[in-house]
Amino acid sequence: MSTQFSKPQHYRIRHQSAGQFEDTRFEKIHNAIFNNSLEASIIVAQEIAELIRSKQTQKKLCVLGLATGSSPIKVYEELVRMHKEDGLSFSNVITFNLDEYFPMTKDDIQSYHYFMHAHLFNHVDVLPENINIPDGTVNSDDVYQYCIDYEMKIKAVGGLDFQLLGIGRTGHIGFNEPGSHYNSGTRSITLDHVTRADAAPSFLGIDNVPRRAITMGIGTIRNAKRIVLMAWGINKAEVINETIEGEITSDIPATYLQRHENTTIILDTEASSELTRVKTPWLVTSCIWKKDLKKRAIVWLSEKLHKSVLKLTDKDYNNNGMSSLLAEEGNSYDLNIKMFNSIQHTITGWPGGKPNADDSHRPERANPEKKRVIIFSPHPDDDVISMGGTFDRLVEQGHEVHIAYQTSGNIAVSDEEALKFAEVTKALQINSTKIDEIISALNSKKTNDIDTFETRELKGMIRRSESVAATRYLGLQDKNVHFLDLPFYETGTVKKSNLSQLDIDIVANLIDTIKPHQIYAAGDLADPHGTHKVCLDAIFEALKVLKPKKFMNDCWVWLYRGAWHEWESHEIEMAVPMSPDQVLKKRHAIFFHQSQKDGVMFQGDDSREFWVRVEDRNRLTAKKYNDLGLADYAAIEAFKRYHF
Numbered sequence: 119m120s121t122q123f124s125k126p127q128h129y130r131i132r133h134q135s136a137g138q139f140e141d142t143r144f145e146k147i148h149n150a151i152f153n154n155s156l157e158a159s160i161i162v163a164q165e166i167a168e169l170i171r172s173k174q175t176q177k178k179l180c181v182l183g184l185a186t187g188s189s190p191i192k193v194y195e196e197l198v199r200m201h202k203e204d205g206l207s208f209s210n211v212i213t214f215n216l217d218e219y220f221p222m223t224k225d226d227i228q229s230y231h232y233f234m235h236a237h238l239f240n241h242v243d244v245l246p247e248n249i250n251i252p253d254g255t256v257n258s259d260d261v262y263q264y265c266i267d268y269e270m271k272i273k274a275v276g277g278l279d280f281q282l283l284g285i286g287r288t289g290h291i292g293f294n295e296p297g298s299h300y301n302s303g304t305r306s307i308t309l310d311h312v313t314r315a316d317a318a319p320s321f322l323g324i325d326n327v328p329r330r331a332i333t334m335g336i337g338t339i340r341n342a343k344r345i346v347l348m349a350w351g352i353n354k355a356e357v358i359n360e361t362i363e364g365e366i367t368s369d370i371p372a373t374y375l376q377r378h379e380n381t382t383i384i385l386d387t388e389a390s391s392e393l394t395r396v397k398t399p400w401l402v403t404s405c406i407w408k409k410d411l412k413k414r415a416i417v418w419l420s421e422k423l424h425k426s427v428l429k430l431t432d433k434d435y436n437n438n439g440m441s442s443l444l445a446e447e448g449n450s451y452d453l454n455i456k457m458f459n460s461i462q463h464t465i466t467g468w469p470g471g472k473p474n475a476d477d478s479h480r481p482e483r484a485n486p487e488k489k490r491v492i493i494f495s496p497h498p499d500d501d502v503i504s505m506g507g508t509f510d511r512l513v514e515q516g517h518e519v520h521i522a523y524q525t526s527g528n529i530a531v532s533d534e535e536a537l538k539f540a541e542v543t544k545a546l547q548i549n550s551t552k553i554d555e556i557i558s559a560l561n562s563k564k565t566n567d568i569d570t571f572e573t574r575e576l577k578g579m580i581r582r583s584e585s586v587a588a589t590r591y592l593g594l595q596d597k598n599v600h601f602l603d604l605p606f607y608e609t610g611t612v613k614k615s616n617l618s619q620l621d622i623d624i625v626a627n628l629i630d631t632i633k634p635h636q637i638y639a640a641g642d643l644a645d646p647h648g649t650h651k652v653c654l655d656a657i658f659e660a661l662k663v664l665k666p667k668k669f670m671n672d673c674w675v676w677l678y679r680g681a682w683h684e685w686e687s688h689e690i691e692m693a694v695p696m697s698p699d700q701v702l703k704k705r706h707a708i709f710f711h712q713s714q715k716d717g718v719m720f721q722g723d724d725s726r727e728f729w730v731r732v733e734d735r736n737r738l739t740a741k742k743y744n745d746l747g748l749a750d751y752a753a754i755e756a757f758k759r760y761h762f
Contacts, residue, residue: 159192183281222254289370302335426747506704641677
């Protein structure tokens with residue numbers, strides 16, 4: 119069953135009713151699922167462009183409500199491209215932005231005023247007087263009247279023709295946090311802690327995120343003639359499911375859109391993953407029971423009923439929408455044994471393959487006995503955080519292991535940490551004007567200042583030294599540690615450059631030099647600040663270039679997840695168990711990354727340190743396997759194979 123639309127025409131996005139078909143009967147808002155956010159963003163941009171041109175033909179103004187954040191960036195990029203290459207004019211466009219932090223100056227790089235001009239307004243011919251963004255510098259005593267005036271200005275031009283939205287993990291649209299009223303107008307609001315935590319990376323820490331904002335209200339948004347909400351990534355999947363399938367509630371303000379007659383939610387595959395028709399399609403329609411779907415369904419049934427796989431009965435299958443699977447297989451006994459064996463075969467203590475063993479039921483090949491391995495680590499600690507136990511096994515079992523740190527990770531080193539190292543260096547009486555310049559720059563640094571090149575260099579060196587200390591602890595020789603320092607990362611700010619050919623070439627050259635039998639890479643597309651995805655894209659693009667080469671026929675790629683999420687049980691294709699001693703050894707390897715311990719800058723809304731977070735995750739994976747009826751391990755690291 120396909121759950122994706124392949125570049126639909128606008129009318130298909132706009133006019134198909136939610137719940138119209140059997141497989142969408144739980145859905146209360148029309149939505150379209152795309153393979154990736156880029157493809158989806160182009161379609162949204164095309165609809166906006168079509169509306170602008172239609173209004174131009176009618177000699178009318180086009181009133182757009184615009185959003186900020188990561189979700190609409192590719193939409194704005196495509197609109198800019200259409201302006202420059204296809205002649206799309208914005209001369210008849212009036213814009214109203216959803217929100218702005220308060221207080222916030224317009225020239226602050228974190229302001230939405232700055233964001234909109236950087237991503238759209240500076241590159242198109244929209245008239246400056248037609249741009250409306252809530253003013254974060256309004257005097258506190260005047261905010262109430264300012265919000266009324268903003269609301270009246272929207273009404274004066276006939277209301278919003280089109281409103282573009284993102285969604286926060288609290289379910290907020292604009293900055294309408296949980297508790298917002300259905301008929302609320304433009305107003306000042308206090309930001310939810312989760313919202314501030316999600317914004318923390320851009321502000322280099324949650325303490326720097328404003329606590330208040332000015333936002334259009336739910337009522338203002340609902341009055342738009344057309345609404346398109348976009349959501350990308352696995353971290354939005356849960357709130358999207360609640361928005362589309364849940365009851366209308368102020369706890370999830372986005373559910374108010376269920377009462378809007380012309381709303382579409384645009385999703386990538388990860389953001390759609392909790393929808394019933396995607397996660398459990400057998401509950402809403404007939405299925406073609408391919409191997410992967412069988413595994414997903416049986417694992418789901420086992421977890422739902424809290425029964426091990428071998429204890430599932432015919433009645434369990436029939437009562438949970440899986441009677442057709444049972445009919446196809448004959449009986450639950452044979453089906454259970456088949457699935458139990460399939461899951462058991464994912465478990466291995468030999469991630470590089472077990473020598474002189476039958477590998478027909480093992481995740482990896484037995485031959486060659488000694489493999490060349492590259493572990494790609496987006497940041498200088500992802501290797502030990504996400505697969506430290508497997509790393510240790512690969513080295514211990516005699517494989518030629520290489521670690522490739524894709525970025526310097528310098529942005530994640532606090533100023534305080536850098537100053538400490540600079541002052542220690544100075545105390546050693548090492549004569550260097552560079553050290554004095556770094557200390558001076560750090561002591562005089564102001565909000566929005568970008569670190570000097572020398573400061574970034576020092577921060578990168580701090581992370582390099584921590585990485586080498588950790589890899590030495592795990593028995594790796596220094597010559598097998600590679601620091602790629604991919605250029606896309608080296609902006610000095612949280613916002614990175616786009617992936618370039620130079621980034622791809624650096625990755626491809628390393629792979630071509632080592633000619634690995636195994637590549638491990640971070641497949642964590644829910645990375646809250648995007649670096650993991652760009653690093654993974656660099657690897658994927660490099661693999662495309664190298665694919666014709668002979669050595670690539672023997673190269674397998676295994677994806678691990680970062681500190682934020684783990685593969686679902688049914689997705690895991692290699693599970694590497696860890697003993698209590700190995701868990702402790704992994705913890706000590708993580709501890710070498712001291713600059714990322716005790717107050718890490720990109721913590722998210724999870725207050726646990728990375729080592730605690732990942733140990734809990736590895737224990738939970740082991741428990742899930744045990745609950746399915748498999749052996750009881752202390753912890754498990756999980757991998758999914760990527761077929762290129």
